[in-house]
Amino acid sequence: MRRLRCPYCGAVFEVPKGAVYAVCPYCGTTVVAKTGEEATRQYYYPPRLDDGEAFLLAVSRARMLPGAPADIAETASLARSELHYLPLYICSAEAWVEGCEGAREEREETWLATSRLPLPGLEHGYRFPVVGREPYDPRRARRGVFHQPDASPEPRCSALRARVEYRAAGEARLAGCRGSVESRAGLVGVAHYPVWLIEYHHPLAGQPLRAVVDAVDANLLYLEYPIPLERRALVLGGAALVLGTGLAAAAAVGLAAGSLAASILGGLVGSAVAASPLLATGLSRTGRYRYRPPRVERLFIKG
Incomplete structure (x- = not known):
């Protein structure tokens, strides 16, 4: 670790020796970790939700989760809130083909600038928005917990550059152009992204439960919620129904194909995989939700 003095407020703090920012x-x-000078381009995303709105969003979404109490929005109470600013790198890349006017590709991306996930709900590569940022001003930003960027931006910027080069070359082939691919890429800046960490009380839980909410795009990233005993029984019944339906379908296929044992074994494995989230929820007193990005269908065009 090495010690740095903030050029704005004068505070002294420690950072890893290999840190870039x-x-x-x-x-x-x-x-800038090497020089101790203030970075020329720093941004932040203004929060659109306060802690009360983030709490209401979390408990309202909880009602739709398997096993959650139907009245959780009415019986839960906010205990504590903390605004976390996650460090993001913003990189821009551009590629073009000489002599081909239409073969040009530009793209800008943001990603989490730390290798350690500071909050749950970011495990599946949460996509942060590119637009909506503003120049950072310590006098305007709300107080919160600021996390350190400990990763180098170079690998992701290089990968983005390679992708736009590939797309520009593909556009040139479709247009019937030939020429060398030129490109440039670089770090636009470092941004702070606000995320709420919420703790709330519920009569069925012996300790505070947590929720993580995107303060800009209003996405629920993580949620712990209580599961009443009667709801656990219903969820386990649903898991049993999934297992039974899968085995019955596998047996029918096996009888038709003449391979009953193999079909039943395959149906058992498939049904167990399908029912495992329900089983885990039904056997636990606390349910856990984690954000997963929606699946996007990709269209590939052969050139």
């Missing part, structure tokens, strides 16, 4: 944990100012 550092964030002052007191005012959020981004500092």
Whole structure:
């Protein structure tokens, strides 16, 4: 670790020696770790939700989850809230083909600038928005917990550059052009992204439950919720129904194909996989939801 002094507020803090950028944990100012100077381009995303709105969003979504109490929005109460600012890298890349006017590709991407996931719900590569950022000003940003960027931006910027080069070359082939691919890429800046960590009480839980809510796009990233005994029984009944239906279908297929044992074994494995989330929920007193990005169908065009 090495010690840095914030050029804005004067606070002294420690950062890893190999860090490219550092964030002052007191005012959020981004500092170039090698020189200790303030970074020229730093941004933040203004929060659109306050902690009360984030709490209501979380408990309202909880009612739709398997096993959750139907009246959770009415019986839960906010206990504590904490605004976390996650560090993001913003990279821009551009590629073009000489002599081919239509073969040009530009793209900008954001990603989490730390290798350690500071909050649950980010395990599946949560996509942060590119638009909506503003120049960072410590006097305007709300107080919160600022996390350190400990990763280098170079690998992801290089990967983005390779992707736009590939797309520009493909556009040139479709247009019947030949020429060399030129490109440039670089780090646009470092941004702070606000996420609420919520703790709330519920009569069925012996300890506070947690929720993580995107304060900009209003997405529920993570939620712990209580499961009443009668709801656990219903969920386990649903899991049994999934297992029974899968085995019955496998047996019917096996009888028709003349391979009953293999079909039943395959049906058992498939049904167990399908029913495992329900089984885990039904056997636990606390349910857990984690955000998963929606599946996007990709269209491939052969050129």
